[in-house]
Amino acid sequence: MRKFPQPALAMVDSMRAAAALEPERAISFGGAPGSNSHQSTMQFAPEALPLPCYNFEDALDAVKTGFAGAAMIPIENSQHGRVADIHFLLPESGLAIVAEHFMAITHALMALPGAGGTFGPFDAAYSHPQALGQSREYLLARGIVPMAHADTAGAAAYVAARGEPNIAALAPPMAAELYGLTIVENAVEDAHDNTTRFVLLAQEPRDPAAIDPAQAMTTFVFEVKNQPAALYKALGCFATNGVNMTKLESYQKGASFAATMFYADIEGAPGNPAVDRAFEELEFHCNTVRLLGSYQRARKRG
Numbered sequence: 001m002r003k004f005p006q007p008a009l010a011m012v013d014s015m016r017a018a019a020a021l022e023p024e025r026a027i028s029f030g031g032a033p034g035s036n037s038h039q040s041t042m043q044f045a046p047e048a049l050p051l052p053c054y055n056f057e058d059a060l061d062a063v064k065t066g067f068a069g070a071a072m073i074p075i076e077n078s079q080h081g082r083v084a085d086i087h088f089l090l091p092e093s094g095l096a097i098v099a100e101h102f103m104a105i106t107h108a109l110m111a112l113p114g115a116g117g118t119f120g121p122f123d124a125a126y127s128h129p130q131a132l133g134q135s136r137e138y139l140l141a142r143g144i145v146p147m148a149h150a151d152t153a154g155a156a157a158y159v160a161a162r163g164e165p166n167i168a169a170l171a172p173p174m175a176a177e178l179y180g181l182t183i184v185e186n187a188v189e190d191a192h193d194n195t196t197r198f199v200l201l202a203q204e205p206r207d208p209a210a211i212d213p214a215q216a217m218t219t220f221v222f223e224v225k226n227q228p229a230a231l232y233k234a235l236g237c238f239a240t241n242g243v244n245m246t247k248l249e250s251y252q253k254g255a256s257f258a259a260t261m262f263y264a265d266i267e268g269a270p271g272n273p274a275v276d277r278a279f280e281e282l283e284f285h286c287n288t289v290r291l292l293g294s295y296q297r298a299r300k301r302g
């Protein structure tokens with residue numbers, strides 16, 4: 001069911017109405033009002049009109065169809081790693097990464113009071129799988145079963161709608177206020193330096209020439225040829241040209257398990273002779289190379 005829980009609907013409708021009047025100012029995100037992606041949007045662009053969408057795919061669709069000028073999407077977390085499905089959704093969307101944003105993440109355990117105004121014990125906690133993973137030890141130690149929901153704030157709205165005191169939500173503290181829950185415990189993430197990297201996607205890529213070369217980053221995906229040492233040779237293109245790779249992840253495309261895709265970030269952007277040479281050589285060792293965008297880094301790596 002791709003519909004926000006009832007307690008979120010009035011807010012979602014009014015935010016959608018505001019965004020519809022000025023779609024170019026709208027930034028779509030996956031989640032209900034109060035979700036981490038919503039807060040990341042407000043931090044990154046306080047002047048933007050945040051447009052809540054049911055999930056990341058819908059947020060990307062909103063940009064493709066012109067309902068928003070850009071989408072704010074979480075891509076990886078310091079503790080829980082890659083955000084599921086993002087590596088497929090980003091290249092398939094045809095959109096370009098135009099910026100990145102890092103945000104400290106904190107989760108609160110929130111619920112409705114039981115008889116006599118007391119809270120807990122809880123059988124289950126609902127949240128986005130990233131938040132459940134980031135609070136895994138906390139939940140395990142208390143025997144609370146993790147239950148996946150499309151997003152954190154939507155989980156808070158869902159718990160409010162269910163009206164049962166034996167279930168809780170893991171969500172940003174702001175969601176408790178928005179959906180009428182009470183915070184039972186703050187900062188229940190297992191690591192207190194919990195940070196998520198978000199990317200902003202738009203229809204038009206940024207012109208690499210307009211980005212300060214000392215702060216430019218480029219994200220791309222590639223599929224190496226099915227040959228011995230293909231990845232070694234592919235990485236050699238960056239090594240011999242002195243281009244710093246700050247991230248490399250592999251993932252499978254389809255069910256053949258023969259076509260391994262790689263997702264990479266490098267420092268620099270096309271137009272820089274070393275980067276251009278590296279990409280030219282990379283083409284030679286790959287079936288496909290696809291640039292997802294160049295943008296200004298939000299944080300120095302290393």
Ligand SMILES: O=C(O)C(=O)Cc1ccccc1
Nearest residue numbers: 035036037128130131151152
């Ligand atoms: O569900 C949310 O709040 C999101 O924006 C996804 C998410 C979940 C946990 C950490 C960062 C982003």
